[in-house]
Amino acid sequence: MKKYLPFALLLAFPFTDALAQDKKIEKKIDSVLKLMTLDEKIGQLNQYTGGDATGPITNNPNKLKDIKEGKLGSLLNVKGAAETRKVQEAAMQSRMKIPLLFGLDVIHGYRVTFPIPLAEAASWDLAEMENAARVAARETAASGVHWTFAPMVDIARDPRWGRVMEGAGEDTYLGSQIAKARVHGFQGKGLGNLDAIMACAKHFAAYGAAIAGRDYNAVDMSEHTLWETYLPPFKAALDAGAATFMNSFNTLNGIPATGNTYLQRDILKGKWKYTGFVVSDWGSIGEMINHGYAKNKSEAAELAIKAGSDMDMESRSYLPSLAKLVQDKKVSVALIDDAVRRILRKKFELGLFDDPYRFSNVEREKKELNSAENRAASLKMAEKSIVLLKNEKQTLPLSKDLKKIAVIGPLAKSEKDMQGFWSIAWENDKLVSLYEGLKNKVGDKTELLYAKGCGISDSSKTGFAEAVEVAKQADVVIIAAGETLDMSGEAKSKTNIHIPGVQEDLIKAIQATGKPVVVLLMAGRPLIFNWTADNVPAIMYTWWLGSEAGNAMANVLFGDYNPAGKLPMTFPRSEGQIPLYYNYLSTGRPSNSDKDRNYKSAYLDSPNSPRFAFGHGLSYTTFDYSALSLSKTQLTMNDKINVSFTLKNTGKYDGEEVVQLYLQDKFASVVRPVKELKDFQKVSLKAGEAKNISFTIDKEKLSFYNQQLKWGAEAGDFKLMIGTASDKIKLEKDFTLTN
Structure with a gap:
């Protein structure tokens, strides 16, 4: 205790239980606030990234100087017990010795990668989703990180928007249940436990309704739709105890969410009485200038702090502006104090004032990361995330007596793509490809044949002939098609969500051989694959399944796990149907069948119905x-x-x-x-x-x-x-x- 806090602060209160969620913490916060200068308070409202061209933040003298001067409250993208300890040591050289918060995008696993969140949502298994977040929290906390920017609880009904992979799909009720499960998983038995990290419900609010499915775009919706469809998952996350919220990049009905008083002050901190703190999305405070809502960073800072944005992530607007705004009486000190109080509260709850290094334990980190237990949890979650879309003629499960299996397609041997977008890269990572998973399953009993056929986005069909010849030699053909990991995610919006390149032509060529064909589609969003859906007897949607992807797919293919996944998003027949979702409003002229189109709410050139509906998913049994x-x-x-x-x-x-x-x-x-x-x-x-x-x-x-x-x-x-x-x-x- 004496090593970490100045003597005046030590006298201010006897520190006995920094984890207690009671009035004692508020008194301790009062004591700290009284000792802080205005500049030190403003410093707590700033978050920088630790990763840049100089490498680790400890190599960057400018950022280290700001840390030592108490100009930062948090860092993101700093991980590892040793590294976080070094940076925290720099913070302990500041006058107030207030510890830093370390945040990281732990979206679907830390060292062990789990299926992408949309895939996990397809399991409809709340207990397993909570456990997946629990494993991620244990690994993350063991690496000195206190905070994840997850779960994303945006309702998303437009698969053109690449970030659908990061959420729970289109349904408000399902999304709300999953939001609660993930918050409980990340935060465990409560902040302050060494296996718990702070959750962050994002993006507040309505980001999933970006116009035209284009990332960072505006959102325009009725108040009724906002309250009934898009806000409930956030309220569920709050009720589950989410430590933090993140605002969103979009405007909502003309007002940027970052500067939106209605969202942050009136609803979140007012009506909902939220006591956690709000962090901006990356640079979003400064981006209000681009929106045309603020003239400069000073005006952006004023709008954001008044609207309820407590911490500025990487826009560098608060630090140079807030002191002058207070001096000019445009921003009250009480407003600054409220934001600081919210941030300090979380640092007390985590126990960082008691011991700033309590999460930075190298031995615990070595023991926790990539354990057999954690990988087993990833495998189980991956199996449950697979959706069997079609299974005619009982093509699946495959017999274990097959002599030759052809494994074809650009993703058949891919390892890195199994990790999916928004995952953490590791040196010498162990990701199991489909081919390796099948090899592990069949051993020497069955011969595996392989042909790539084409690349993901190829226009050339030069590899088709080899793939067809390989297919002809096999008893059954497994085709791995879809997207690479960088095709769905943030800033990955698309107008064309058909299977990329000539992959569906490859499927046609293999199907023409007359061999039994199973297509595995790997992607971060619903894709369009009409010919395949009409003609291939067996189709599984395997998303991106994480570290144990190949083993999970093999287990399902051979029936060692009977698939039970259900789609959390509607799969359209064409982009022209989007947005398409199951719980649409009744109209005055409903079309009750695909043939009933004359002066009805229907298309001339397409059925209204989706290719695969929300909740669809088959089993090997009935x-x-x-x-x-x-x-x-x-x-x-x-x-x-x-x-x-x-x-x-x-x-x-x-x-x-x-x-x-x-x-x-x-x-x-x-x-x-x-x-x-x-x-x-x-x-x-x-x-x-x-x-x-x-x-x-x-x-x-x-x-x-x-x-x-x-x-x-x-x-x-x-x-x-x-x-x-x-x-x-x-x-x-x-x-x-x-x-």
């Missing part, structure tokens, strides 16, 4: 839904309905089914969606086994925001729907809500 029963068909506002039915595994394989419950409010004061996901369960059944499945419907599940943006339920008629996908409803029944 499930029967029967005996739907409601405890009552008339519900009062203070009552509940118990819903039950029988789910039976009618196939020959053990399996899991994601049972989905949808509701429709038939008549309301605001037009309601044709159906809305309101609950789900992931159920495991042995072959031939049956279980009684139950749900509860109450007023909350029937509530929505009315024209005055008041949350509540209205009396009326409802339809209950239970099924295996949004377009495959197996059971339904009507009921009534009365006053």
